[in-house]
């Protein structure tokens with residue numbers, strides 16, 4: 001590779017790197033407005049019937065997701081948005097099981113006002129309850145699901161162990177039987 005080629009390849013690689021770390025792509029369903037150079041973006045995804053939070057540019061400063069069909073936000077989804085200052089998430093059918101804890105803590109971190117009017121839709125016991133007022137007890141539903149899951153693992157393990165032991169016994173029995181057979185064959189041959 002000569003010097004010119006090397007420079008071209010390096011330039012291209014840097015461009016690619018710059019492009020992937022500094023996405024400024026507006027989510028297709030949303031309206032994006034620049035708040036000025038180096039000031040970030042205002043992203044308006046409100047009233048779009050969205051079921052999931054779209055991929056967002058890192059320099060998102062204002063994020064409007066109100067009046068959609070969002071039920072949850074997978075943990076980590078919003079962690080990259082470091083310059084965020086204003087978020088609207090109300091008027092969504094939030095499912096307030098323990099998985100909503102990520103969103104609740106994240107909104108509390110952004111600002112008190114971002115949690116205003118954010119209400120749960122499901123499960124039934126917390127319907128219409130403001131997310132801000134959810135208690136650990138109400139979020140604890142997943143804790144009760146966990147033992148069921150480990151019980152499942154317990155039964156699966158028990159079955160695996162039983163199958164392994166049965167196989168061992170069968171193999172041992174077969175070995176013993178085959179030895180006897182060989183012995184008998186030897187005797188009849190003699």
Ligand SMILES: *[C@@H]1O[C@H](CO)[C@@H](O)[C@H](O)[C@H]1NC(C)=O
Nearest residue numbers: 046047048049066067068091
């Ligand atoms: C909410 O979104 C729907 C479309 O999904 C729209 O028709 C309605 O006007 C919106 N309501 C508000 C209060 O923005």
